Amino acid sequence: MAATSPIYIILLGAPGAGKGTQARLLAEKLSIPQVASGDLFRENLGNNTPLGLLAKGYIDRGELVPDDVTIRMVQERLHRSDAVRGAILDGFPRTIAQAEALARVLAQADRRIACVPYIRVSEKSLLARLSGRWICPICQTTYHVLYSPPKVSGICDKDGSILYQRPDDTEETARNRLQVYFQQTAPLIEYYRGKGLLVEVDGEQSIEAVQGALDDVVAQHVARLAL
Numbered sequence: 246m247a248a249t250s251p252i253y254i255i256l257l258g259a260p261g262a263g264k265g266t267q268a269r270l271l272a273e274k275l276s277i278p279q280v281a282s283g284d285l286f287r288e289n290l291g292n293n294t295p296l297g298l299l300a301k302g303y304i305d306r307g308e309l310v311p312d313d314v315t316i317r318m319v320q321e322r323l324h325r326s327d328a329v330r331g332a333i334l335d336g337f338p339r340t341i342a343q344a345e346a347l348a349r350v351l352a353q354a355d356r357r358i359a360c361v362p363y364i365r366v367s368e369k370s371l372l373a374r375l376s377g378r379w380i381c382p383i384c385q386t387t388y389h390v391l392y393s394p395p396k397v398s399g400i401c402d403k404d405g406s407i408l409y410q411r412p413d414d415t416e417e418t419a420r421n422r423l424q425v426y427f428q429q430t431a432p433l434i435e436y437y438r439g440k441g442l443l444v445e446v447d448g449e450q451s452i453e454a455v456q457g458a459l460d461d462v463v464a465q466h467v468a469r470l471a472l
């Protein structure tokens with residue numbers, strides 16, 4: 246998949262749709278970083294930075310962190326040297342204001358979004374995925390107790406760390422996050438469809454099948470970037 250232009254791919258989908266799982270695989274394949282706004286907030290939280298402390302209340306309640314701080318954080322991340330060839334955006338943008346800010350940042354650098362795969366998953370599956378999700382605190386690899394279990398229960402396959410469940414994956418907070426998604430983020434589906442960038446991917450399939458579908462979509466759109 247050779248392309249000279251930087252590649253920006255936005256993975257769109259509800260919490261639990263599989264964005265992080267697929268972003269990691271795509272990032273590895275394309276040798277560009279996964280930029281996950283939720284991971285950036287959790288990193289700040291873990292380091293007790295002012296940004297982390299500000300974000301904590303919103304994350305605990307399952308609400309969105311205000312646009313201005315979120316945009317600044319992602320913009321700063323995209324300007325780091327490892328993102329010079331592009332990025333897989335996971336969890337950002339989540340509002341129309343964020344999408345417009347991203348468009349301005351990319352336009353200023355004469356860069357374009359390659360495509361916006363929308364990973365479509367039913368609400369019932371989303372809740373089942375969130376409630377069974379376990380994460381490695383060190384390498385952030387995501388497991389599922391039923392759908393993608395580690396080889397040894399509770400232990401990361403890659404680095405042997407003890408896996409944890411996110412506090413905002415409890416049923417009550419997860420339901421709130423889904424509501425927030427339907428109100429504030431789902432409008433981005435039509436926003437990007439209107440720009441001719443949206444490609445729907447059936448997210449109910451196995452992780453491997455979703456990966457295969459995404460690889461095909463991305464290959465087509467990356468080839469177009471080079472034209």
Ligand code: ADP
Binds near residue numbers: 258265374378387451
């Ligand atoms: P998101 O980043 O969109 O919130 P994740 O990638 O963290 O979602 O996936 C949520 C949970 O669902 C994780 O436990 C993950 O292992 C599992 N998962 C991801 N994709 C699939 C899939 N296609 N089928 C079944 N489970 C999946």
Ligand code: AMP
Binds near residue numbers: 260283
């Ligand atoms: P995620 O890891 O993507 O599920 O995000 C976890 C939490 O971080 C969300 O519930 C929000 O509180 C916050 N967050 C992550 N990304 C964004 C974003 N783009 N805009 C606002 N808040 C966000």
